[in-house]
Amino acid sequence: MKVAIYGQYYQNSTEPIINDIFVFFNKNNVEMVIESHFLLMLNEKKIVENKYKTFTSHTELDSSFDMLISIGGDGTILRAATLVRDSGIPILGINAGRLGFLATVQKENIAEFMQFVIDRKYTISKRALLSLTCSPTNESIEEINFAMNEITVSRKDTTSMITIDTYLNDEFLNSYWADGLIISTPTGSTGYSLSCGGPILTPDVKSLLITPIAPHNLTARPLVVPDDTEIRLKVSGREENYLVSLDSRVTSVKNESILILKKTPFQINMVEIPEETFLKTLRSKLLWGQDKRN
Numbered sequence: 001m002k003v004a005i006y007g008q009y010y011q012n013s014t015e016p017i018i019n020d021i022f023v024f025f026n027k028n029n030v031e032m033v034i035e036s037h038f039l040l041m042l043n044e045k046k047i048v049e050n051k052y053k054t055f056t057s058h059t060e061l062d063s064s065f066d067m068l069i070s071i072g073g074d075g076t077i078l079r080a081a082t083l084v085r086d087s088g089i090p091i092l093g094i095n096a097g098r099l100g101f102l103a104t105v106q107k108e109n110i111a112e113f114m115q116f117v118i119d120r121k122y123t124i125s126k127r128a129l130l131s132l133t134c135s136p137t138n139e140s141i142e143e144i145n146f147a148m149n150e151i152t153v154s155r156k157d158t159t160s161m162i163t164i165d166t167y168l169n170d171e172f173l174n175s176y177w178a179d180g181l182i183i184s185t186p187t188g189s190t191g192y193s194l195s196c197g198g199p200i201l202t203p204d205v206k207s208l209l210i211t212p213i214a215p216h217n218l219t220a221r222p223l224v225v226p227d228d229t230e231i232r233l234k235v236s237g238r239e240e241n242y243l244v245s246l247d248s249r250v251t252s253v254k255n256e257s258i259l260i261l262k263k264t265p266f267q268i269n270m271v272e273i274p275e276e277t278f279l280k281t282l283r284s285k286l287l288w289g290q291d292k293r294n
């Protein structure tokens with residue numbers, strides 16, 4: 001078995017996690033290839049020897065890899081997705097961060113979960129992604145043109161609201177007057193969209209979510225649409241530019257540009273370990289069932 005290992009940060013709390021993973025994988029003859037910046041951090045702290053192979057970009061992650069292990073929080077998983085791209089390599093998240101909603105393995109029971117990995121006792125949860133076409137073209141979007149959580153348009157350099165003309169499959173939907181608009185995948189439904197009053201979708205639901213950010217209109221509500229819908233946006237406002245984000249990546253776009261959002265032809269494969277299902281994560285991470293009255 002061959003796995004890629006990726007992380008963005010090193011803190012003292014990382015050491016036991018790394019130790020557990022490396023001891024377990026070495027004992028079980030799993031080949032580890034480590035992202036070069038992450039290995040440098042681990043070398044500097046003398047946590048890991050320099051004997052491992054490294055990778056630096058998505059081009060080096062080929063079909064010989066069985067899995068990518070992301071050590072960090074949700075932000076790290078979103079970056080890990082930009083490394084695996086359309087390769088189909090499944091991602092398993094080990095939560096070294098804070099909420100870690102997408103990172104299903106908790107640091108307390110790494111060895112137990114890694115045993116599921118080498119016994120291949122896991123399932124794959126396929127995550128739909130969104131891509132963006134911008135006219136005129138925006139080069140910073142071209143390089144990594146997909147979002148696993150959401151694509152958001154929002155106001156920039158102003159407190160003034162923006163107007164977002166929105167069309168679904170060429171039919172006019174609404175002109176949102178708001179701080180912004182979130183187009184979310186089912187995976188992203190527990191992220192930014194949730195904070196703006198959007199519903200939670202289970203990851204396998206074939207839908208997209210359109211959630212306005214602070215609309216100045218009491219009747220504007222989050223809308224669920226089929227995931228084969230082509231969504232077209234045109235933004236206008238007092239400033240010349242507005243912000244577009246794809247997950248954690250942000251760029252500036254000129255007013256009146258045309259944005260077309262569509263589901264990508266490929267998906268991201270997330271590893272689901274027995275017992276760590278989406279429904280269990282809802283209860284444990286969003287604290288459902290904590291109300292002791294029932």
Ligand SMILES: NC(=O)c1ccc[n+]([C@@H]2O[C@H](COP(=O)([O-])OP(=O)(O)OC[C@H]3O[C@@H](n4cnc5c(N)ncnc54)[C@H](O)[C@@H]3O)[C@@H](O)[C@H]2O)c1
Nearest residue numbers: 073074075099100101149150187188190191192195247248
């Ligand atoms: N007000 C908000 O809730 C808000 C605002 C901006 C961005 N976000 C989210 O943050 C993401 C980018 O992450 P970052 O690390 O760069 O920002 P960050 O460091 O501000 O982290 C945002 C928080 O959102 C959580 N999160 C991210 N994706 C999630 C998901 N699919 N389900 C549940 N929680 C999730 C993370 O655990 C983290 O606690 C965006 O894709 C967006 O979903 C949320």
Ligand SMILES: Nc1ncnc2c1ncn2[C@@H]1O[C@H](COP(=O)(O)OP(=O)(O)OP(=O)(O)O)[C@@H](O)[C@H]1O
Nearest residue numbers: 007009014071072073074075076096097098099100
């Ligand atoms: N490899 C790591 N080792 C130790 N701590 C980490 C590691 N990766 C992330 N962290 C801690 O978690 C924080 C958040 O990490 P990250 O950016 O991956 O997630 P996030 O998007 O903020 O989501 P979450 O709330 O799930 O942590 C970091 O600022 C850091 O403190």
